[in-house]
Amino acid sequence: GESVGLHLPTLSVQEGDNSIINCAYSNSASDYFIWYKQESGKGPQFIIDIRSNMDKRQGQRVTVLLNKTVKHLSLQIAATQPGDSAVYFCAETGATNKLIFGTGTLLAVQP
Amino acid sequence: EPEVTQTPSHQVTQMGQEVILRCVPISNHLYFYWYRQILGQKVEFLVSFYNNEISEKSEIFDDQFSVERPDGSNFTLKIRSTKLEDSAMYFCASRGLSESSYNEQFFGPGTRLTVL
Numbered sequence: 001g002e003s004v005g006l007h008l009p010t011l012s013v014q015e016g017d018n019s020i021i022n023c024a025y026s027n028s029a030s031d032y033f034i035w036y037k038q039e040s041g042k043g044p045q046f047i048i049d050i051r052s053n054m055d056k057r058q059g060q061r062v063t064v065l066l067n068k069t070v071k072h073l074s075l076q077i078a079a080t081q082p083g084d085s086a087v088y089f090c091a092e093t094g095a096t097n098k099l100i101f102g103t104g105t106l107l108a109v110q111p
Numbered sequence: 112e113p114e115v116t117q118t119p120s121h122q123v124t125q126m127g128q129e130v131i132l133r134c135v136p137i138s139n140h141l142y143f144y145w146y147r148q149i150l151g152q153k154v155e156f157l158v159s160f161y162n163n164e165i166s167e168k169s170e171i172f173d174d175q176f177s178v179e180r181p182d183g184s185n186f187t188l189k190i191r192s193t194k195l196e197d198s199a200m201y202f203c204a205s206r207g208l209s210e211s212s213y214n215e216q217f218f219g220p221g222t223r224l225t226v227l
Contacts, residue, residue: 041221043204
């Protein structure tokens, strides 16, 4: 039968290293892509977004890359810290503004 | 910093009972959303609400679900007759008109609904 979905992809990094989290999206008509961070027991927290007419956007310690050709989105976190440990979701949205979330990746930062 | 709040943080109910989940969106926001997250799975859209009416709803949001903005501050999600599969974390989100990022939806901390 179907799993209960507890087996999130996991990325384990050492503190201070750079992290890259990847996501494949489904709808080529989406015009915004967003990364959310979810800590245990909390709601999703906005990190950064990118419009579909861009391929790169930088924030504080984070960079989002968008490859529309292969419908791929990535989040790069520089100098990863223990506080970055969380589940990271990509999301896409279009004209209706509802968010369609991806599966999520668990980032585990080892001190 | 303004934030979305939700009550209760945890609701336990018997199958078949009605539940109302409450949210107070950020005060100057105009767009409101409910999402749910079954344990260990991704966040799923339920419904969006604007100008006192539903803008869009997903297939999950069937006749057992309803939303209401009973006053100027609260936004509620009602499930009329809960089923075991309604057990999930329910998140409220709100969005304003002129955020620095086009589509930033601010999420509340969630209500964990457990149906027994």
